[in-house]
Each structure stands twice: as structure tokens, then as C-alpha cells.
Amino acid sequence: MTVSSMTGFARVDGAADGFGWTWELRSVNGKGLDVRLRLNGGFERLEAKVRDAVSKRFKRGNMGVTLNVSRSGDTNAYSVNRELLSELVQIAEEFDNTSSLSSGTIADLMNVRGVLEAYEPQEDEATRDANDAAVLASLNDAIDQMAAHRAEEGEKLDAMLRGHIDNIEATVTRAQNCEAARAEAIKDRLKRQVEELMDAGKFDPER
Structure with missing residues (x-):
């Protein structure tokens, strides 16, 4: 029977x-089997498939599964x-007519907080499905790697247990041999004692 470790x-x-993971x-x-997931980068949607x-x-085993996602460069739109x-342009024009201060250019106004808003573009369905498939394929590679590691650890555990069993069996054999030798020695000693008693009970017929 193959022994597999849970470690x-x-x-x-x-x-x-555009991204790596x-x-x-x-x-x-x-x-039993207890799976704890930490998925980020928008891939929380894969939780059911990962567990499956x-x-x-x-x-068996308490298993932690983590997915870390990193985006390359600025992917925001x-x-x-x-x-x-x-409103800012209108205000700038008013100041241009009434103030000696130079009015802001459009480029300057674009730097005003709230004028330029960043957002993460939504993936189309085909792109999302392709990304999900790629991420899940590499999960299967990780699962294969985990299974191989657990099997390797199991082989080490099996060798260690077999070594302990061999030592125990050798110890039992030695004990049995010692016991057999001790019983034989006791038997010989009793035989000699009986013979000595028998000899001591014999009478000299000339007496």
C-alpha cells in the first residue's frame, strides 16, 4: 500500500x-479535508472551481490555497x-478677465482632483473566460506538484516506519532467543539437580 503524507x-x-499570478x-x-482559500485580483469568482x-x-489534510495576482504597468482607463x-474653465476665464494672475491651461485643470478619474476597464466575456482557463490550468499544475510532494514525504515516512518495525522485530527475536536459551538452561539445571538427588539416595550394598 502506498503511503502518502498530508504535509x-x-x-x-x-x-x-497584462498580468501575472x-x-x-x-x-x-x-x-478530513479542510480547504481555506485566499483569492484576489478579481478571481474570487473561481472559488467553487478551485475547491472542486x-x-x-x-x-485529507488542512490545506491553504492562495492566489496572488499582479498587474503589469498601469492597466487603468x-x-x-x-x-x-x-466649471473650472469658466472660472478660469473669469479670472483671466479680472485678475493679473495667469489663468490655468487645460493641462493644469486636468490635474485638479476629480477632473480625471481612473477606473479599471471591464473584461469582455471571451477575455475573462480565457484568463480563468489559464489560471485554473496552472492550479492543476500546482495540485500535481503538491501530490508529488506529499507522495515523496510519504515514501520517507514509510521508510522510517519500516525501519522502526524492523528494529522491533529484531528486538522481539532476540528476546525470544534469550527466553528459549534461558528455558533450556533451567531445564538442564533441574535435570542435574534431579540426578544429584537420585545419586544421593543410592545406598552402598556392602554397608
Whole structure:
């Protein structure tokens, strides 16, 4: 029977257009299977699929599954708050006519807080599905790595247990041999004592 440890670790990196990710799996002993997830980068939606993939391969162990996502460069899109910008332009024009101070240019006004607003563009369905598939494929690689690590640890555990069993069996054999030798020695001693008693009970016929 193959022995598999419940202790293991796996780490797999992946990348797609505009972002990268890292899966980390850690497992310790547990009576049943307890999976704790930490998914970020908008991939919380994969929780059910991640749990299903893990439970298909492992039945025991307390397992932590972490997905860290990093975006490359500035992936935000920007929109202009035209209403606010128009108000600022109007105010600038008024000051241009009434003040000796130079009015702000459009570039200056764009730096005013609230004029230029950043937002994360929404992925289209095809892109989202492709990214999900890539991330889940690398999860399967991490699961394979974890299974291999647990099997390797299990082989070490099996060798250690077999060594202990061999030592116990050798000790029992020595004890049995000693016991057998002791019983034989006692038997010989009793035999000699009986013979001595028999000899002591014989009478000299000439007396």
C-alpha cells in the first residue's frame, strides 16, 4: 500500500496578457479535508472551481490555497469629468478677465482632483473566460506538484516506519532467543539437580 503524507507545499507562477499570478498550496495534517482559500485580483469568482479541483485530488489534510495576482504597468482607463472641467474653465476665464494672475491651461485643470478619474476597464466575456482557463490550468499544475510532494514525504515516512518495525522485530527475536536459551538452561539445571538427588539416595550394598 502506498503511503502518502498530508504535509506538502507547491508554488506555480503563470502569466497572461497584462498580468501575472502565483499559486501557493500548503498542506498539514488533518482528520478530513479542510480547504481555506485566499483569492484576489478579481478571481474570487473561481472559488467553487478551485475547491472542486482540490477535493478531487485530496481527501485529507488542512490545506491553504492562495492566489496572488499582479498587474503589469498601469492597466487603468481614464474618463474626464466634463461637468467639473467646464466649471473650472469658466472660472478660469473669469479670472483671466479680472485678475493679473495667469489663468490655468487645460493641462493644469486636468490635474485638479476629480477632473480625471481612473477606473479599471471591464473584461469582455471571451477575455475573462480565457484568463480563468489559464489560471485554473496552472492550479492543476500546482495540485500535481503538491501530490508529488506529499507522495515523496510519504515514501520517507514509510521508510522510517519500516525501519522502526524492523528494529522491533529484531528486538522481539532476540528476546525470544534469550527466553528459549534461558528455558533450556533451567531445564538442564533441574535435570542435574534431579540426578544429584537420585545419586544421593543410592545406598552402598556392602554397608
